[in-house]
Amino acid sequence: MSQTIIAKSLVKSFSQNKLALNDVSLEVQKGEVLVIMGPSGSGKSTLIRTFNGLERIDKGELNILGLRLNSFSNDEIIKKIRKRVGMVFQQFNLFPHLTVLSNITLAPIQVQNKDKKHAEKSAYELLVQMGIEEHAFKYPKQLSGGEQQRVAIARALALNPEIMLFDEPTSALDPERVNEVLDAIKSLAKKGMTMIIVTHEIEFAKEAADRVLFMDEGRVVEITTPEIFFTNAKNERSRRFLNQLSK
Amino acid sequence: MRFTKSYIIQYLFLLIIILFLILIINNVHFNLIRTGLGFDFAWLFRPASFSLAEHILPYSPSNSFAWALLVGWTNSLRVIFVALIFSTIIGISAGILGKSHNYILKFISRLYILIIRQTPLLLQLLFWYFVGFLSIRNPVNIIVPIINISNQGINIFGYILTPEFSSLIIGLSVFTGAYIAEIVRGGLNSVPKGQWEAYKSLGISDSIGLKDIIIPQALPAILPGLTSQYLNLAKNSTLAIAVGYADIYAVSDTVINQTGKSIEGFILLLIGFLFINLIISNIMEFFNRNILKNKA
Amino acid sequence: MKIITKDIKFLLFKARKIGINNKTDLFITFILLVGVFATLTNFLNWIFFHANWEVVSRNLNLYIIGTYPKALSWRPFLWISIIILLSFTTLLKKLNYIKKRFIYICWLLIIPLGIYLLAGGINIIPISTNFWGGLSLTLILTFISIIIALPIGILLALGRQSNLLIIKKITSLYIDCMRSVPLIAILFFGQLLTPLLLPVGMEINRVIRAIFSFSIFVSAYISEDIRGGLQSVPQNQIEAAKVLGLNKYQINKFIVLPQALIIAIPALTNQAIGLLQNTSLMAILGLVELLGISRSILANPQFIGSHLEVYVWLALIYWLVCTIIALLAKKIERHFSKSLNFQGDL
Ligand SMILES: Nc1ncnc2c1ncn2[C@@H]1O[C@H](COP(=O)(O)OP(=O)(O)OP(=O)(O)O)[C@@H](O)[C@H]1O
Ligand SMILES: [Mg+2]
Numbered sequence: 001m002s003q004t005i006i007a008k009s010l011v012k013s014f015s016q017n018k019l020a021l022n023d024v025s026l027e028v029q030k031g032e033v034l035v036i037m038g039p040s041g042s043g044k045s046t047l048i049r050t051f052n053g054l055e056r057i058d059k060g061e062l063n064i065l066g067l068r069l070n071s072f073s074n075d076e077i078i079k080k081i082r083k084r085v086g087m088v089f090q091q092f093n094l095f096p097h098l099t100v101l102s103n104i105t106l107a108p109i110q111v112q113n114k115d116k117k118h119a120e121k122s123a124y125e126l127l128v129q130m131g132i133e134e135h136a137f138k139y140p141k142q143l144s145g146g147e148q149q150r151v152a153i154a155r156a157l158a159l160n161p162e163i164m165l166f167d168e169p170t171s172a173l174d175p176e177r178v179n180e181v182l183d184a185i186k187s188l189a190k191k192g193m194t195m196i197i198v199t200h201e202i203e204f205a206k207e208a209a210d211r212v213l214f215m216d217e218g219r220v221v222e223i224t225t226p227e228i229f230f231t232n233a234k235n236e237r238s239r240r241f242l243n244q245l246s247k
Numbered sequence: 248m249r250f251t252k253s254y255i256i257q258y259l260f261l262l263i264i265i266l267f268l269i270l271i272i273n274n275v276h277f278n279l280i281r282t283g284l285g286f287d288f289a290w291l292f293r294p295a296s297f298s299l300a301e302h303i304l305p306y307s308p309s310n311s312f313a314w315a316l317l318v319g320w321t322n323s324l325r326v327i328f329v330a331l332i333f334s335t336i337i338g339i340s341a342g343i344l345g346k347s348h349n350y351i352l353k354f355i356s357r358l359y360i361l362i363i364r365q366t367p368l369l370l371q372l373l374f375w376y377f378v379g380f381l382s383i384r385n386p387v388n389i390i391v392p393i394i395n396i397s398n399q400g401i402n403i404f405g406y407i408l409t410p411e412f413s414s415l416i417i418g419l420s421v422f423t424g425a426y427i428a429e430i431v432r433g434g435l436n437s438v439p440k441g442q443w444e445a446y447k448s449l450g451i452s453d454s455i456g457l458k459d460i461i462i463p464q465a466l467p468a469i470l471p472g473l474t475s476q477y478l479n480l481a482k483n484s485t486l487a488i489a490v491g492y493a494d495i496y497a498v499s500d501t502v503i504n505q506t507g508k509s510i511e512g513f514i515l516l517l518i519g520f521l522f523i524n525l526i527i528s529n530i531m532e533f534f535n536r537n538i539l540k541n542k543a
Numbered sequence: 544m545k546i547i548t549k550d551i552k553f554l555l556f557k558a559r560k561i562g563i564n565n566k567t568d569l570f571i572t573f574i575l576l577v578g579v580f581a582t583l584t585n586f587l588n589w590i591f592f593h594a595n596w597e598v599v600s601r602n603l604n605l606y607i608i609g610t611y612p613k614a615l616s617w618r619p620f621l622w623i624s625i626i627i628l629l630s631f632t633t634l635l636k637k638l639n640y641i642k643k644r645f646i647y648i649c650w651l652l653i654i655p656l657g658i659y660l661l662a663g664g665i666n667i668i669p670i671s672t673n674f675w676g677g678l679s680l681t682l683i684l685t686f687i688s689i690i691i692a693l694p695i696g697i698l699l700a701l702g703r704q705s706n707l708l709i710i711k712k713i714t715s716l717y718i719d720c721m722r723s724v725p726l727i728a729i730l731f732f733g734q735l736l737t738p739l740l741l742p743v744g745m746e747i748n749r750v751i752r753a754i755f756s757f758s759i760f761v762s763a764y765i766s767e768d769i770r771g772g773l774q775s776v777p778q779n780q781i782e783a784a785k786v787l788g789l790n791k792y793q794i795n796k797f798i799v800l801p802q803a804l805i806i807a808i809p810a811l812t813n814q815a816i817g818l819l820q821n822t823s824l825m826a827i828l829g830l831v832e833l834l835g836i837s838r839s840i841l842a843n844p845q846f847i848g849s850h851l852e853v854y855v856w857l858a859l860i861y862w863l864v865c866t867i868i869a870l871l872a873k874k875i876e877r878h879f880s881k882s883l884n885f886q887g888d889l
Contacts, residue, residue: 038868054786079790082785082787083788087786089782091779093782093783094783095798095802097802106797107789110793111787111789111793155787156786157790178770205700256710256712259712260713261713271740274739274740277742278739278740278741279739328716335789341800349568349571349575351572351576355579362862365816365862365865365866366865367820367823369818369824369826370823370857370861376856386658436720474614482723484725485725485727485728486727486827489827496727496728503815509736509739510736510739513728513732513736516724517724521723
């Protein structure tokens, strides 16, 4: 079976009169890079946060790496999933009281019971991979936004996840810092990591995405290849969104 | 599964607490038998047979212990109420002066806070009592026939405040005032600088600007701190015993010394203070809600 | 002529800089200056020419070590000297990582060292707590009570935050009751009731009873300060930790508590300072700590009427100790809050 994520008719609501997710179904292949786009409030964050149990679904069923998740699932399943799915946030969410190195080694040492030396060695390799090894002993606050976001990616990668989730990883960055983070993500794509990325970066999506998913009002409007989506999107709603983005 | 685990933890915790309480109650029980004290409240209605220097309610030693305690409470409430008003006035003034553009006013306000907050209240009370009142040799007339201060206390319009009461009021107000000033200053600082500049650029005077623009916005940040200072003031009023004022704690102390009923005395005191706390926090909560309502 | 206008302009500029904008300001400032000046000269005049400092100078030992046996007085003096030395090294020196570690360990050792030096025991003569007094008693009461109250406070705070209902209710009840009773009552009944709570035949001395009372009292206040810290740790920190697979216990231990404690440092400092000041309440209950010993000095007919001298002297000591504690805490806070991006200005 090569599907790593199978979502069937997901429904989720925060308030009575509005559905944040309205009958969302999709499948993600192993090694695939899926970019999610859509207007603000369309449910993009909600959708990817269900993939590691940060949001519980009300109806429907998820299958993540063979683990089944529905509205009745217990915490044990969610814990198992989180150990195999990494996540990077828009606001980085680094731990301010820990050094960069400790941010990365915390989970390997505490969750995977790796010994400290081993964990630090792999952490250092990840920092090299992200091009920020000289900042290992600084605190997050002493780094630029782009550097912080790369630390956050390294922190997620330290657990050797099989899937990576990114929720608008470059939206909180200065324009000139965006590319350093996107390049890091692209290099992951080349290595065959399964990734789901919420982003508004068109160039990045064209280059790195295998498929683009367009959401609106909690529904999947369209899910196609980037070539089709950006040159001749079928849906009227998608075209309007793209027009606004390119303005 | 997690469900049951957390339940086991809770009941284990509860069990330990109960066992601990049983152990303590058992010890108390044996000790009370051993010392022949027992546990009851019948003594409340026996005559107190001690005198109280100061009382608003009528009191004589032939009154019951219960009445003596009530007199103690009224004495406490009198101090708390008056000191609460004065400390608020002092605190708000000093807090606002701390934001004054005049360096000397600012300096005086900071110095006041700095000295008062870093020395013990008890020391300050003793100072006001022994140095501020008892050691006055020549009476001071502030406004000649109206206010007269001497080692007999303060005489306003022929109404005499004892040195004990006066020093307690001054000590508590000055002490609590410093804490309130700090809270007020913090609250004023929480109002964005743009708001100050906005009223100034509209040509509004500082006093109106403070009253109508700044303080209303600072209040939500000030009120919680103010409440806890009022609660502290009520609790600190029990230091009255150090200057010989017959507040509820001093009376309880005497009652316990005479009857040996320490546990019962403690329970009554605890209930009384829970009640006072409840009153103060409810009144403040009422203010809080009304202010928030007006803002919305 | 030109130069004079220039000078006046410069003076006006200076005046404006210290907040004098118009004639009213000038008038107020003038009155205030006169007032401040008069008060200061009066006070200095009293200090240097009228006050009789014998009550202080002849009793210096008593203020610092109380009635501790003369022959062994080097023990409390040694302890206090070490504390002073350590405070100043911590405050004045710019420290590297290793020295920091060393000083940190020294501070932890201060309490056991104080107990050993004051109480005696192995190799040195035991001295009963009845002879402890003065500043040394004030300090040891404060230090021990704080170090006991801190972990209890943390547990209470976590208990109150817990979603286990029974634990939450019991800790809340304890905290709320403790916080509504005056300290003097807790201390008084701590002296009176602990013998009743203990098994028949078991006894503990007044100093330990006082420490016990201070600890249970302050822990309730500390717990509320820490709860404030816990609540101000941003929710997204917990989320980020969850995503990494940390469990609840690990999230508290590695992510939430450390940040909450750093946020709570200023409030905790205030508790420590408050506690130090409040040890003076034991003077009412018969311990001869700093204020208590002063009261017995003042009761001596030889020093009658020297209240003001003694109180000014005491105020100075308390003020100094409290200020040193505040400065130490600032230093610690600055060290830690360097990393917290929502705290401090470094
Ligand atoms: N915790 C929450 N509580 C209540 N409503 C929420 C919550 N999180 C999301 N929502 C609502 O669910 C809907 C979808 O939100 P979501 O955050 O998934 O949108 P989004 O597509 O990520 O938007 P954006 O581009 O602004 O991040 C919105 O209407 C939002 O208001
Ligand atoms: Mg979003």
